[in-house]
Amino acid sequence: MADTINDRIKEVLEKSPVVLFMKGTPLFPQCGFSNQIVSILNAVGIEYDSVDVLQDPEIRQGIKVYSDWPTFPQLYVKGELVGGCDIVTEMYQSGELAELMQKENIARKN
Numbered sequence: 380m381a382d383t384i385n386d387r388i389k390e391v392l393e394k395s396p397v398v399l400f401m402k403g404t405p406l407f408p409q410c411g412f413s414n415q416i417v418s419i420l421n422a423v424g425i426e427y428d429s430v431d432v433l434q435d436p437e438i439r440q441g442i443k444v445y446s447d448w449p450t451f452p453q454l455y456v457k458g459e460l461v462g463g464c465d466i467v468t469e470m471y472q473s474g475e476l477a478e479l480m481q482k483e484n485i486a487r488k489n
């Protein structure tokens with residue numbers, strides 16, 4: 380069972396270089412923390428996939444264990460957890476987030 384969840388998570392992470400696990404969708408975030416990280420990703424202007432953990436209790440629980448990180452949002456770049464709302468906000472403000480996206484050659488939204 381646990382293996383199945385981890386396999387599903389890996390599949391999602393391998394499908395796209397940037398994945399946001401959040402509550403709701405980028406168009407309709409269902410929590411202020413998720414809303415904030417969506418605004419930041421829009422401001423940085425990069426392409427990303429998102430997973431609505433409210434629609435998927437298995438992933439909601441599984442990803443917490445996978446990365447040993449108990450909350451949402453969770454931003455992944457190239458399969459690695461970058462952080463939640465606080466960390467990503469700090470990285471955005473310092474310019475580190477844009478730098479990371481550039482370094483990893485993440486596609487920009489036109």
Ligand SMILES: N[C@@H](CCC(=O)N[C@@H](CS)C(=O)NCC(=O)O)C(=O)O
Nearest residue numbers: 410412449450451452463464465466
């Ligand atoms: N300080 C956190 C704020 C996020 C947070 O506290 N999220 C809570 C409320 S949305 C959460 O995901 N709780 C676990 C859950 O709902 O499964 C961050 O930097 O991301």
Ligand code: FES
Nearest residue numbers: 402409410411412
């Ligand atoms: S859903 Fe209540 S704080 Fe995120």
